[in-house]
Amino acid sequence: MGNPRAFLTIDRKEAGYRPMEERVRDYGEVEQTLAIEERMAQASRCMDCGVPFCHWACPLGNRMPEYQDLVYKGKWKEAYKVLNRTHPFPEFTGRICPALCEKSCVQALEHQAVTIRENECATTERAYSEGFVQPRIPQVRNGKKVAVVGSGPAGLGAADKLNQMGYDVTVFEKNEAIGGLLRFGIPDFKLSKHVIDRRLAILEAEGITFKTGVCIGQDIDPKKLEKDFDAIVLTMGAETPRDLNVENRNLPGVHFALELLQQQNRVNAGQEFSKEERISAKGKNVLVIGGGDTGSDCVGTANRQGALSVTQIEVMPKPFENEDPTNPWPAYPRLLLKTTSSHKEGCTREWSLNTLRFVANADGALSGAEVERVEWVTPEGGGRPNMVPTGEKKVIPCELVLLAMGFTQPNAKFVDAFKLDKDQRGNIATSALGQTSNPKIFAAGDCRTGASLVVRAIASGRCAADGVNEYIKGIERK
Ligand SMILES: Cc1cc2nc3c(=O)[nH]c(=O)nc-3n(C[C@H](O)[C@H](O)[C@H](O)COP(=O)(O)OP(=O)(O)OC[C@H]3O[C@@H](n4cnc5c(N)ncnc54)[C@H](O)[C@@H]3O)c2cc1C
Ligand code: SF4
Incomplete structure (x- = not known):
């Protein structure tokens, strides 16, 4: 635990936004950052609760108290390591997550939640600037190939985890650039696109293959994909606007x-x-x-x-x-x-x-x-x-x-092409680990749940990666 009295003596302080007259004239990120000492003081406010509800609230299960303590002590490398253990892309959610964790922080009861989201962003930015974020190239490849359809946060989350497990991963993206709604939905003033490019360079160096401008179902027959790969993860988002x-x-x-x-x-x-x-x-x-x-x-x-x-x-x-x-x-x-x-x-x-x-x-x-x-x-x-x-x-x-009235159910043509079952809400029906009614095909993110959040999409992608791994290990055991 950071400073045992900090939650009593230090108020929550947000970094706030750039001045209005300045920010409305450009598309740069609106949110500012705190000075390093202030950031450490904010991290010290975490009380290291016996039952940390923030873990439970974050779909990724981030370990907030552990890394708040490390931030408070200025151990940025270790803090990033703890964060990165559960979260592959904290620089995205550190900017744009509605911070489900903060709403369940015990101090939220007094409207004084720990600034977990901002601390997440600051930890990751520090890790990048100090050179702690380096490609982790998997040492062993298992020879199995997985296709990921769509490169939004769900696709990236699945691709990253599968790649780290030793799978050969190819991400197919119909747009001209990687990122899904991170790149072509969320405005630059909330999430600057260099943040995606910086992570993409790491993922490529780690061995993931990205193919842009390839629409599965149009440029490549889904059936061919099924033949060419050992498993497929569908992460096409929920693209049909209401x-x-x-x-x-x-x-x-x-x-x-x-x-x-x-x-x-x-x-x-x-x-x-x-x-x-x-x-x-x-x-x-x-x-x-x-x-x-x-x-x-x-x-x-x-x-x-x-x-x-x-x-x-x-x-x-x-x-x-x-x-x-x-x-x-x-x-x-x-x-x-x-x-x-x-x-x-x-x-x-x-x-x-x-x-x-x-x-x-x-x-x-x-x-x-x-x-x-x-x-x-x-x-x-x-x-x-x-x-x-x-x-x-x-x-x-x-x-x-x-x-701007939300999105309806996606990509009926995929459901038909792969003959997948749907659930009552019209989403692709899956098991807890994202496996569809076709055992070789998994689904994650908005195309599985309907339009949701970046953090949920990443968590869902990681979950589907576990599903693929269980499926392939199961075949190998037979
Ligand atoms: C305007 C807007 C703002 C948002 N702001 C926030 C926010 O601030 N915070 C937050 O947490 N969430 C936000 N969201 C929600 C969040 O962006 C989504 O929940 C999240 O991006 C879903 O991730 P995904 O990977 O499932 O899908 P997507 O991000 O939609 O990615 C799907 C990808 O699949 C590709 N694709 C689709 N079909 C094919 C095909 N046949 N072949 C190849 N590629 C294909 C698409 O081109 C796309 O790149 C916002 C959403 C919108 C629309
Ligand atoms: S990803 Fe979102 S919910 Fe999870 S710790 Fe970060 S800000 Fe909180």
Whole structure:
């Protein structure tokens, strides 16, 4: 344990964001870092609880108390080693994880959780800058080949673990670059892409083969993949955005959130788009439909592009502001109001608004969205609340609409091609270790669970790697 009295004498301190006027003019990461002594002091606040709920809350089972103590003592190399034992890419989650661990920290009961996520990031950055992050090239190869389809966090998590176990791993990615939503969804102002490239160089040096611009099912027949590899891990994500089938949905100016976010990330990476292709919020009133994280990323991007105004609406009621009584500690408070750095940069937020139709002006161009206030009424005897229209309608003026309403089930063609069973929710049905109804094929990440989080995707990928290993060892034993 760090300093036994630190949790009483030192307050939680977050590094905070770059000044607003500065950060909205660029796409650089918004979060700042603490000075090293302050970071060590923050790590000292960990009480090394007898039952550390943070382990339980982190899908990767990170050992927070152990490495907080090492950070407090300035033993950065050892701290990174402890962190890296359970977590292959802490530099990603250190930046963008909603920190499930912090919500279950005992000090969260006093709104003073240890700054675990920031400490994770600082530990990893220190490890990189001191040269502690070096390729760990597996000494023994077992001659078995595994294909990973998709290079998001689930694919990378699976590939890394399998490679370290001695498998020959090939990752197939349909996009031009590796990273999945880390690269082409999450904006650069939350996660700079050099962070992915830096890790990718390590993974390549460790022996993983990456093939970009290869779409399985289009460029390579899934059946051929099945023949050429000893096992396959599907990690294609949940790519189908939920649509809004209302009048005038097809007006130019109504886009899925990822159309904007992907394009902006590509522009930041140096790609060019014609004027017709380019989606831009510059000089426009922007309406973001969907109150979640993707919507928030649209808000931040629209402001950086020079939007006149940004409004974000959500059909569900406004979440709880401070405590979520339906989800008490130590569980993650799913229904707590989240105000991000992007919201603070300028945005009107409204809840309980259902979108009825999009409105066109005399020239046929998008000029607004008609919305209606709704109430959510729990049926007598309990159950899920029903949406009840109130008749209170208005038009929100806008020239650009971004649909950020989540994702539906992915890649039916894979399910069919491999003849895989689905579960009740339409996801690929799997065992606990990700094995599908075809024993040679495993699934992990968003394509297994539906849209979720980076940390869950990495954990799921690592779990599927264990599944592949058990499967192949099982065949060898027969
Ligand atoms: C805008 C946005 C912001 C988000 N922000 C956060 C955040 O701040 N924190 C957080 O924890 N989570 C966040 N998430 C969620 C998180 O990004 C996902 O849960 C996570 O990336 C899922 O990982 P995955 O590997 O399963 O899928 P993905 O990251 O979607 O990767 C799937 C990959 O498979 C590839 N692929 C698909 N089909 C094929 C094929 N046939 N052949 C070859 N390749 C294929 C795709 O091109 C893609 O690269 C965000 C999501 C979005 C959309
Ligand atoms: S990955 Fe997320 S939940 Fe796990 S320790 Fe890091 S910040 Fe916490």
